[in-house]
Amino acid sequence: MTNLYFEELEIGSRSTAGPYLLGKDxxxxxxxxxxxxxxxIDEEAAAKSVFGGLTASGSNTFAVYILLSSQLxxxxxxxxxxxxxxxxxxxxxxxxxxxxxxxxxxxxxASKSKPEWGIVRNKNxxxxxxxxxxxxxxxxxxxxxxxxxxxxxxx
Amino acid sequence: MTNLYFEELEIGSRSTAGPYLLGKDxxxxxxxxxxxxxxxIDEEAAAKSVFGGLTASGSNTFAVYILLSSQLxxxxxxxxxxxxxxxxxxxxxxxxxxxxxxxxxxxxxASKSKPEWGIVRNKNxxxxxxxxxxxxxxxxxxxxxxxxxxxxxxx
Numbered sequence: 001m002t003n004l005y006f007e008e009l010e011i012g013s014r015s016t017a018g019p020y021l022l023g024k025d026x027x028x029x030x031x032x033x034x035x036x037x038x039x040x041i042d043e044e045a046a047a048k049s050v051f052g053g054l055t056a057s058g059s060n061t062f063a064v065y066i067l068l069s070s071q072l073x074x075x076x077x078x079x080x081x082x083x084x085x086x087x088x089x090x091x092x093x094x095x096x097x098x099x100x101x102x103x104x105x106x107x108x109x110a111s112k113s114k115p116e117w118g119i120v121r122n123k124n125x126x127x128x129x130x131x132x133x134x135x136x137x138x139x140x141x142x143x144x145x146x147x148x149x150x151x152x153x154x155x
Numbered sequence: 156m157t158n159l160y161f162e163e164l165e166i167g168s169r170s171t172a173g174p175y176l177l178g179k180d181x182x183x184x185x186x187x188x189x190x191x192x193x194x195x196i197d198e199e200a201a202a203k204s205v206f207g208g209l210t211a212s213g214s215n216t217f218a219v220y221i222l223l224s225s226q227l228x229x230x231x232x233x234x235x236x237x238x239x240x241x242x243x244x245x246x247x248x249x250x251x252x253x254x255x256x257x258x259x260x261x262x263x264x265a266s267k268s269k270p271e272w273g274i275v276r277n278k279n280x281x282x283x284x285x286x287x288x289x290x291x292x293x294x295x296x297x298x299x300x301x302x303x304x305x306x307x308x309x310x
Contacts, residue, residue, distance in 0.1 A: 034222045036225070059221040060218075063185075063218065064189070066190055066212065067188075085241060085242070088237070
């Protein structure tokens with residue numbers, strides 16, 4: 001597996017990871033610890049909720065997104081995440097869903113303060129087996145520049 | 156405990172929750188499942204990393220933020236989360252950190268499509284025992300209107 005440096009990335013390039021199968025036991029166990037509300041932990045209560053059945057906590061879905069981020073192919077020389085914009089949970093995640101991640105590069109720019117780092121802005125889509133998007137966001141990450149690469153004159 | 160309806164909320168009002176003590180065992184267990192990189196799971200590797208020691212996965216920090224959201228006082232009649240903007244992990248979270256949440260209302264508006272719902276935009280700060288912010292974001296949630304309340308004329 002080769003990790004791509006900043007110089008090897010292009011706007012529009014895609015990386016993918018998954019699928020990750022999210023089972024009922026994991027949904028309930030996660031929610032009991034971090035989001036103990038009836039529609040995430042109690043099947044009977046969940047059946048009566050607006051979603052008509054058990055759904056994963058949003059932070060469980062976010063954790064799966066972060067896990068899949070670490071498995072993206074092709075992979076980048078990621079140094080650190082800077083943050084996320086426009087994070088939305090657009091559809092419920094249900095037991096047995098198989099989730100996959102697609103990340104597309106939106107923007108590339110050199111860091112002015114850290115010449116050995118590049119800044120990469122990405123659109124992320126986490127989708128289920130029906131191709132419905134369950135989580136979307138824009139992430140910004142630092143990616144290492146190739147050692148010895150010239151800094152671009154425009155930065 | 157009373158849950159506040161949309162009509163009872165004011166811009167600038169604050170709710171708080173915590174502290175939540177995040178221990179080393181939890182950091183390692185969470186990261187082994189959802190973010191298995193050395194600086195979150197291996198103390199020796201972490202000591203050599205840029206943070207100089209074990210740090211929590213960002214999704215573990217996010218999960219603690221969601222958990223504390225459910226414990227905020229005063230509490231609102233929250234129907235659903237709509238999403239997050241400008242989510243940033245501004246400082247590392249370390250074993251033994253005691254995290255508390257402060258949420259401040261930025262904006263209140265009636266839903267045009269759902270007259271029984273109000274839309275509330277909030278600034279969220281998750282801080283450690285040294286009062287450093289470790290996670291910040293803007294959240295948007297739906298809050299129930301008081302049953303029988305008149306819809307405001309301006310919506």
